[in-house]
Amino acid sequence: MEEKKQQWSSRLGFILSSAGAAIGLGAIWKFPYVTGMSGGGAFFLIFVAFTILIGLPLLMSEFIIGRGAGKEAISAYKKLAPKSMSVWIGRIGVIGCFLLLSFYSVVGGWVLIYSVMSVFGFIIGDGANYGALFETVIGTPWITIVGLLVFSLLNVLVVSSGIQSGIEKANKYMMPLLFIFFVILVIRALTLDGAWEGVKFFLAPDFSNITGESVLYALGQSFFSLAVGFSCMVTYSSYLKKDVSIPASASTVVSLNIFVSLLAGLAIFPVVFAFGYEPAEGPGLLFMVLPAVFSEIPFGSLFLALFLLLFLFATLTSSFSLYEIIVAAATENKKYPRKVSTWVIGAIVFIAAIPSALSSSSLSSLTIFGKSIFDSTDYLVSNMMLPLGCFLIAIFIMHKMDKKLVREQFYLSNELSPTTYKIWRFLMTWIVPVTIVIVLFDLIKSILPF
Numbered sequence: 001m002e003e004k005k006q007q008w009s010s011r012l013g014f015i016l017s018s019a020g021a022a023i024g025l026g027a028i029w030k031f032p033y034v035t036g037m038s039g040g041g042a043f044f045l046i047f048v049a050f051t052i053l054i055g056l057p058l059l060m061s062e063f064i065i066g067r068g069a070g071k072e073a074i075s076a077y078k079k080l081a082p083k084s085m086s087v088w089i090g091r092i093g094v095i096g097c098f099l100l101l102s103f104y105s106v107v108g109g110w111v112l113i114y115s116v117m118s119v120f121g122f123i124i125g126d127g128a129n130y131g132a133l134f135e136t137v138i139g140t141p142w143i144t145i146v147g148l149l150v151f152s153l154l155n156v157l158v159v160s161s162g163i164q165s166g167i168e169k170a171n172k173y174m175m176p177l178l179f180i181f182f183v184i185l186v187i188r189a190l191t192l193d194g195a196w197e198g199v200k201f202f203l204a205p206d207f208s209n210i211t212g213e214s215v216l217y218a219l220g221q222s223f224f225s226l227a228v229g230f231s232c233m234v235t236y237s238s239y240l241k242k243d244v245s246i247p248a249s250a251s252t253v254v255s256l257n258i259f260v261s262l263l264a265g266l267a268i269f270p271v272v273f274a275f276g277y278e279p280a281e282g283p284g285l286l287f288m289v290l291p292a293v294f295s296e297i298p299f300g301s302l303f304l305a306l307f308l309l310l311f312l313f314a315t316l317t318s319s320f321s322l323y324e325i326i327v328a329a330a331t332e333n334k335k336y337p338r339k340v341s342t343w344v345i346g347a348i349v350f351i352a353a354i355p356s357a358l359s360s361s362s363l364s365s366l367t368i369f370g371k372s373i374f375d376s377t378d379y380l381v382s383n384m385m386l387p388l389g390c391f392l393i394a395i396f397i398m399h400k401m402d403k404k405l406v407r408e409q410f411y412l413s414n415e416l417s418p419t420t421y422k423i424w425r426f427l428m429t430w431i432v433p434v435t436i437v438i439v440l441f442d443l444i445k446s447i448l449p450f
Contacts, residue, residue, distance in 0.1 A: 011244045016171040017317070018227075018236055018249070019256045023175070024318030025107055026225035027260040028311060029286050032268040036279035038217050039209030040201040044265060046215060050222040051258055054435060057427040058228045058390050060250040061397045064409040066237030067246065068401070072328035073231035076238065081400040089392045093231035094329050096385045097322045100230070101349045103356040103377045104322065105155075107283070108315045109147025112154075113137055114287060115312045118305040124295045130288040131277075138284070138360040148357045149350060154316060156346035159323045160339045171317065178310045182260070185267040185290075185307065188297055195270030201279060202269040212442045219439050220382040225257055227321060229389035235325045245414035247424075267293070283374075323349075383443065391436045398429050 035043050069076035074090035081087075114137075117123050123133065137143055189195060223229045237246075271289045272279050281288065290307070294300035323345065330341040355363055359374040368376040397406060410421055 011249060013172065014236075014240055014244060015249050015252050015256075016175050018233065018253045020171045020175055020314065020317030021232060021236060021321035022225060022227045022253060022257050022318070023178075023260050024314045024316075025104060026221070026227070026318070027257055028264050028314065029107060029111075029283075031221060031225060031261045032264050032289075033280075033282055033285040034217055034221055035202070035265060036269070036272070036281065036285060038214040039206060040269070040279065041203050042205040042207045042210045043214055043218055044202060044261075045205050046210070046218040047221055047261070048258060050219050050435075051226065051254060053427060054219070054390075054432050055222040055226045055228060056250060056254045057424055057432055058223075058393060059226055059233060059254060060246055060410075060424060061393055061428060062228055062231060062233035063237040063240070063246045063250055064406055065231075065393070065397060065401065066234035067240045067242075068405050068409045069234075070238055072235045072238055072332055073325050074329045075332050076231075076234050077396065080402070080405075081396070084400065086396050086400050089389070089396055090231055090234070090329070092385070092389055092392070093229075093234075094326055096230040096381060096389060097232065097325050098349065098352070099377060099385070100381045101319065101322050102353045103374050103381075104319060105148055105151055105349060105353045106144065106357045106374065108151040108312075108319055109144060109149075109357065110137065110287065111308065111312050111315050112151050113143060113147040115305070115308040118301065118308050121301050123291050124301045124304060128291070128295070130291045131284070133291075134284045134287045135360075137287075141358055141361045144357040144361065145354065148353055151316075151319075152346050152350045152353075155319050155323050156342050158316070159320055159327055159346075160342035174310060174313045178314055179260075179263075181303070181307045181310060182263045182267060184303070185293060186263055189267050189270040189274075189293055192270060192274040192296065194274040198268075198270035198273035198279075199266065201273065202265040213446065216383055216439050216443055219436070220386055223386040223390055224382050225261065226254065227318070229386035229393070230322075230325065231389070231393070232321045232325050235328050236321060243413045246409060246412065247414055247416055247420065384440075387436050387440055391433055391440070394428050394432045394436070398425070 031047075035047070065076055065080065066073075069079045071079055072090075073093050074087060077086040077088075077090045114123065123130075190199070227233060240246075268285065268289050269279060271277075271293050272281075272285070275289075275292050277285070277288060277292075279285075291304060294304035294307070297303055323342070326345050327338065327342050330336055330345065331338050355366075356374040356377055358364075359366070359372040363373060366373060371379060407421065410416075410424070
């Protein structure tokens with residue numbers, strides 16, 4: 001018989017696990033290169049504004065839905081609004097997580113490959129060309145497929161056994177270590193010659209480089225980095241105890257996410273300018289800059305190996321949450337055992353990810369609207385499906401979910417003033433949906449041929 005779902009043992013465990021789900025590729029890998037391609041400081045400012053004014057209220061909303069229902073994503077919407085189409089919000093979330101995993105797992109494989117190479121000292125070397133090394137890794141089909149396969153197996157092995165207690169315990173140690181190593185990386189980056197130009201690029205806003213697409217990317221990045229929009233946090237918060245404050249927990253997760261994004265920018269862009277890289281290098285930026293930084297540090301190979309291993313853990317904690325929403329939906333009715341469901345889902349995700357894994361090698365000539373398979377999937381998920389999911393969640397919690405239950409969950413275990421609740425409702429009723437509609441309308445205009 002399937003075991004009863006576990007609960008997080010503490011508020012700290014829930015926060016670190018939620019932060020682990022959010023802080024991974026979104027904040028550490030994707031944020032620097034999207035910022036580099038979108039104008040630097042102005043983009044960062046817009047990203048922070050979106051994260052606080054839109055991402056935070058949405059994260060609180062997913063927490064309220066999940067704990068209020070006590071069910072995984074699909075069943076939560078079905079329970080809270082029976083006999084309605086709202087269940088499709090959860091289904092879209094599951095589909096979105098599957099598509100997200102189809103390219104997220106590819107990058108996870110890159111991190112895994114780099115972690116193994118760094119442990120054996122195969123990355124840092126005199127006169128090493130880190131750009132060429134990255135191109136070799138992603139351009140060699142068998143290497144990317146092996147990385148994808150092993151990364152997928154790690155996810156399946158952990159998720160099939162149940163992840164709450166193991167991930168929660170590990171996060172209490174590994175996430176703080178990730179912060180410590182990030183701070184070391186930032187300190188070293190800021191002491192390089194020419195680093196100040198990178199700091200100015202990252203923190204000095206220049207709105208002349210901002211376009212409608214940049215704003216869309218900032219909104220998508222705020223969703224991607226907080227893991228909202230696909231109801232992952234609905235599933236995670238369904239394990240949450242009643243004595244945990246949702247507003248306080250969500251605020252802490254958002255603060256940690258912004259802090260990590262700030263550290264990522266301060267670690268990357270000073271090095272980009274100091275070593276002559278282009279800030280708009282794209283997805284490979286992190287894999288070229290990290291080795292360059294650590295090559296300048298005593299015992300750099302050791303530090304690089306430790307950091308990449310910690311980065312791998314952060315990447316895995318995020319992918320666990322993506323797998324969890326799919327597996328939880330598949331096993332909710334107890335028809336299919338968790339282990340069998342996870343292995344089947346893992347195999348399907350692996351097969352679906354192969355085209356993205358080969359988009360820089362065997363399938364590099366295959367494009368969709370001028371983008372590679374990898375970039376197309378990323379664009380579809382981050383800039384179209386995530387905003388749509390967030391819009392539907394905003395409509396659901398404001399117009400479908402019982403207002404008494406919403407208020408009850410909001411105030412559980414906290415002494416916030418009624419004004420705070422009113423501000424949250426105002427943001428979710430007007431600011432969040434209207435902003436998303438405006439951005440999506442701009443996206444539609446950019447896609448249409450007339």
